[in-house]
Amino acid sequence: MASIRDVAKRAGVTVTTVSRVLNNRGYISEETRKKVYKAMEELNYQPNELARALYRKRSYFIGLIIPDVSHPFFGEVAKYIEYYAYLRGYKILLCNSYLDEKKEKEYINMLKRHQVDGIIMGSHTLDVEDYKKVNLPIVALDRVLSEDIPYVTSDNYRGAVMATNLLIEKGCRFLAHISGPLQLNTPANDRYYGFMHVVSQRSVKHVVVETRLNKFDINEYKDIVSQLFKKYPEIDGVFASSDLIAAVVIRVAEDFGKKVPESLKVVGFDDVNIASIMKPSITTVRQYKDKMAQKAIDLIINKIEGNNVEVSNVIPIDLIEREST
Structure with a gap:
């Protein structure tokens, strides 16, 4: 050699x-x-990259910890994060935590051993103090880790308000919201609060169900939707907290003889690729995943360089109407 x-x-x-x-x-x-x-x-x-990193006091590697790269939203965001990091001269070390506390701790320690310059956290299973002890620049992605760790998210509340109002304006009288696990402290919980604000203000009959913690399980989604339609057959509008869940709603609706959008209208959230290619295509709240990724890279590099940054970074959304409403 x-x-x-x-x-x-x-x-x-x-x-x-x-x-x-x-x-x-x-x-x-x-x-x-x-x-x-x-x-x-x-x-x-x-x-020898490690030797170069020690000499330069910078490795030009950024760690990215997400719950599951196979989830459409996190997969697309990870793609853009890698793209914008590369443009700035950085490489990404990608870790799947599966929302497992043990794995998240192990990955954080592994990234520190590999001399990464900073970590973008899209997972959140540890206590606030654990993140403060990392002793590296951290930026949270669609998570709130602590009051002084900067985070990037979308305008979840406004997106939920727009989605819920659309369902009501389309004639829906009994709405269901399928939410993520509300015990997890994420900005995505604002989708629930936005939904509740509208249905309460407009006195619309409604029901809310939560998915389980630590799961992005299609079979679980199918079971939740099936139980929902069995218990509340009169549901005529669903606001799903992700396009993946919305796709499952449309699929299960067929088994219950519900035609979308004639007898059931569905709105998702994220605008991942499947939303536009489904039949019927999914009306959804578009998160600008490229802008979220670019902002996350800007923040982490600014943190690495010792610059002050805003803690809260909220990216605007848009409601995209398609065939499911």
Whole structure:
């Protein structure tokens, strides 16, 4: 395996010059850079990234911990986070916590051992003090970890108000809201509060059910929706807290002889890819996942560089009407 000395010898420069090229330090002529890169290529030299990180006091790696990359929302956000991190010269180390406290702790420790410069947290199973002890810049994604850790979210409350009002304006008289687990402290809980505000203000009959904690389980969603339709067959409008749940609602509705949108209208949340390709396509509240990701990267890099940032960062939403209403 080639060493930095071998590269220096092949390029006809000093070891210090090769080090400066690798770490982009000091003035190096373009001709010298080309010589060093050519020697590295010929010798198949791979720099020791950990050593470079220690020298530069920065690794240019950012940890990303999310509940489940297979969930459409988190998968799409992770894609954009990687994209915007790359544009800024950073790489992403991706971790799936599955909302498991033990795994989340292990991943945080692993990321620290790998000298990441900061962590974007899309998972939230630990106590506030645990996050404060991480001793690295942290930005929360669609989570509130503590009053002084910056977070990025969408305008969940306004989105819920818009979705619920649309269902009522479309003639729905008995609404169901399928919420995420409200015991988890996330900005997404504002979808529940927005729904409750509208149905209370407009005196509309309603019911709310919650999904279980630590689960993004299609079979669980099917069971919840089936029980909902069995117990309340007169439901004619559903506001689901995600497009994935909305898709399940539409599928289960067929089994109960409910036609969408004729006898049942459905609104989701997120506007992930499946929302527009479903049949019927899903009316939904669009979260701008690209903007959320870009803001998260801006915040974490600013934190890494020691700059002050806003704690609350709320991205506007839009209601996208499609065939399900």
